[in-house]
Amino acid sequence: MPDEDTRYLAHLCGLADNPNLPGHLLDKLVAMTSGELDAAQDLFGVPKWDIPEAADIPAIESTGEVMARRTDLSADTYHQLAADRRLWVRLHLARNPALPESLLWALADDRAVRPELAWNPSVPLRLLGEIAVTAKLPHILLPRVASATTSELRWLAASPDWQVRALAAVRRDLPKDVVDRLIEDPEIAVVQALVAAKNPRCSPTLLHELAQRAASACPHIAQHPNARVDTLIACLRVLPARRHAARHPNLPPDMITELLDDVDLLVAEAAAANPALPPKIMEAVLAESC
Structure with missing residues (x-):
């Protein structure tokens, strides 16, 4: 059974997600989770803990996360959340599509938060x-x-x-x-x-030339439908690309069969998953386990 403190924190998380929470209580909850409430009282005036001591409790953090992702808050509330001292609140807020454009630009000045804005649909x-x-x-x-x-x-x-x-x-x-x-x-x-x-407009020739120029591109090339046999063979020589090449249906059946015995089990598994693996080999693999 959860203790009363844990239950109380669960209630806070629920209130943070409640669309009918009165505005004055919402403001208080925002202040509470950001550590700005300088009183050892809960949302309704009942003594609880010092907020700084409770600030690092996971459920309190979840409350801030819930509010940061809500899309129905006022611009003032979003600005208050953007000033939260805890990084994780600002990170969740950065992805919120309801933020005013001016606040998105303001958050971009926060070096820790700036990359997270790239995932905001409204950026x-x-x-x-x-x-x-x-x-x-x-x-x-x-x-x-x-x-x-x-x-x-x-x-x-x-x-x-x-x-x-x-x-x-x-x-x-x-x-x-x-x-x-x-x-x-x-x-x-x-x-x-x-x-x-x-x-689909990446031609087999382009893929082959790219494989010759940059081995780092081989894992992606080995997964492209247009990769031809000689390109896939080149990709097999690049360790991170081997398992992708082993799964490619353009690889010759005899080569796929050989890869079943590869020392890298991920490569062997990929070869077994290759749709171009001959049915008789599939049958032989199953027979080995009997």
Whole structure:
């Protein structure tokens, strides 16, 4: 059975998520979770603990997290949460799509929070571009890029900064002119982003040339449907790409069969999962376990 303190904290978390919590109590709860309430009383005036002592209790932190992700709060409340001394509250807040644009720009001045804004669906595209240049973002489709219009995608692809061009490259449904432009990009990381997105306009020749130029691209190349046999063989020589190449259906059946005995069990497992593995070999593998 939970003790009364734990139950009380659970109640706070519930109140934080209650859309009908009166405004004056919401303000008090925000102050409480940010450590600004200088009283040893709970939300309703009942003595509890010193708030600084309770500030690091996980359930109290969960209360701040719940409020930071709510999309129905006032601009003033969001600004108050943005000033919270605890980093994790500001990190959750940074992804909230209901934040005013001015607050998004203000949060960008917080170096610890700035990269988190990249995952906010409402982040201004110009701010996202600035974040991409100053923070190392993964080659994945970010929410704001996923909703970008054709003209916005062209704006990203025409950026003088390769990090911004790479943002557009991960969209699979890019206009033909944008893909053609990015395929010829002088920065290899942009082309790698196209490959990582399995863009169908990446030709077998392009993939092979890229594999020769950059071994770091091989894990993505080995997963691209257009990778040809000699490219996959080259990828097999790159340790991080081996298990992806072993699973690729364009690999010759005899080579897939050989990979069943690979010393790396992840590679052997990938070979067994390859749809091009001959049925008679599948049968033989099953017979071994009988």
